[in-house]
Amino acid sequence: MLGRNACWFIRIFVAVVICSGYSHPVSVTESLTVGLVQEAEEATAVDLGALLDAGDDAVVTLLAARSPVFADMFRSVTLEASSSQLVLSDTEGPVLRQVLAYLYTLQVPELPSMAPKLLVAADVYGLSVLKAHCEQQVVAQLSVETAAAAGVIAIRHSANRLKQAAVAFIKAHLLHVMATQGWAEAVVNDPQTVVELVRLIAETPTDTSTPSAGESRTGPSSQPHSGHSDDGRRPPTAVPPTTPQPDDVVISLLWNLSGKEKGKMLVAAAEEGSVSKVRTLLAAGADVEAMDENHQNALHWAAGLGHVEVVRLLLEEGADVNARDRWRNTPLHQAAWNDDATVVRLLAASFADCNARDDTGNTPLHDAARRGQADAATALLEAGADREVRNYDGDTPLDLAERNNHEWLIDILGSS
Structure with missing residues (x-):
């Protein structure tokens, strides 16, 4: 939460003028490397990092000038004049702190463990350079445990470089990645994105060798067939393959998990109150009577938290209505x-x-x-x-x- 007072909009205006005097527009395209972007921005940056801890007024001084998203937020608050506070509820405190530090100093934090969340925040606030740096950090630490989450983030936040790296990594280590907790959580928490990730993995050629000099990835040898033969005659129309429905894909992926893992996820889904997750896990073979460490099953959790539709579904699927936990409840x-x-x-x-x-x-x-x-x-x-x-x-x-x-x-x- 960032404090506001009557003079904050004056500070923003002054900040925009100051930044305009010290910098010029920098064109950033996908062809530029992260290093070139950093070099260009450092040459034009005004480092006002000392203002970051100077108080509530100073915290907002540069935000509008360096983030179009923040600029829109401040403009909206100014027009409405209904509140003296701007609430940022979609970003965790430590992550927001790093975003603010970057906005003041234009120095990218080297925090590998925070890089995925910082990438998301950079995308949310329109900070393309910070986002590119975070992509680089996430790519550098891809592993069987992190690849699934990285792929989901890449797809959801249009991080193309990370998406390509994650898809290639998962394809090369598919069985190991699918056996991890990270993959299981991704399948349950964001099934539609995982379906898209699986599609990308299936479409990625196994042979990913770099083309030799003189070859181009956009040349005829690497392009999809145009639909015409060399003599100009259209080949016979192929029958498109049957594409599994997303739910079917997710269920088939969940079948690879152990019974213990599926049971744990079922209890968590019931606690969350997600009918769709509970239904998917049950369809994938999760034991409706699976219990947590206190012998509480999915029905215990759903009943205790008032998730009526989950309770109804579990009962329809044969859950024991008189199941006992460790306290005989x-x-x-x-x-x-x-x-x-x-x-x-x-x-x-x-x-x-x-x-x-x-x-x-x-x-x-x-x-x-x-x-x-x-x-x-x-x-x-x-x-x-x-x-x-x-x-x-x-x-x-x-x-x-x-x-x-x-x-x-x-x-x-x-x-x-």
């Missing part, structure tokens, strides 16, 4: 604890045990009473929960409601 305990009456009713309709006891003897109704969850308690009573059952300390749900001064629940539980 069922998914119904989780839903009652968090006062999700919709999930309570859905679980109860699937024959969840409304009087199941955890390792302290508490039923879901005990949990609702203790937490003051009136909606969940009402839904449990409607489903046939026993209000007279006692836990291992001898307390009924009404006792817990009274002890915690939940007046509304006392009325509900006390009525016959």
